[in-house]
Amino acid sequence: NAGVTQTPKFQVLKTGQSMTLQCAQDMNHEYMSWYRQDPGMGLRLIHYSVGAGITDQGEVPNGYNVSRSTTEDFPLRLLSAAPSQTSVYFCASSSLGFTAGELFFGEGSRLTVL
């Protein structure tokens, strides 16, 4: 059982480039989300989805796009990378009753923007 799988694990971009961070889960979870982790700031929510075709913004959505065409996949797109987007990105999923349950996290994608 793979759980939540993120690719790539590491990526270096130049300012202005675009890229997509991939996230897939095999637990049939309705809820999926993207967080970014920065030193001394904990984790901050970027976007989330409660099912295929449904997405919404979190605390720090600017510069990022998401879509949810299937239950399994929730890619995060950086449209025009900026150095401020250098961070570690985590995808997390859960059943919709997650407030009584728990989030399952991927192992992270470390992005550096030069």
Add this chain to the structure above:
Amino acid sequence: AQSVAQPEDQVNVAEGNPLTVKCTYSVSGNPYLFWYVQYPNRGLQFLLKYITGDNLVKGSYGFEAEFNKSQTSFHLKKPSALVSDSALYFCAVRDLSGYALNFGKGTSLLVTP
């Protein structure tokens, strides 16, 4: 907004001693509180949660947390620390939308032999 604070950046404890990692919360209504652990170069793992009921919550790996409403605290505890407990610990609270967790800044726990 629902928020948590972790007042300590780092906690050091000797193996075999009890450990406490502190968390205080600020919420409207009843809090849904969580603890997660992050080992180096890994994602976060769920440890335990408080939704309602007993103030002492037991979780994974021998950890427990005490919910204290009068002190608005949710401290993580373990009676006897292991070197393998060394990691980054995050306290979190469900936000008002119900679709996000608001995390604290994290506390680094170092257990020395």
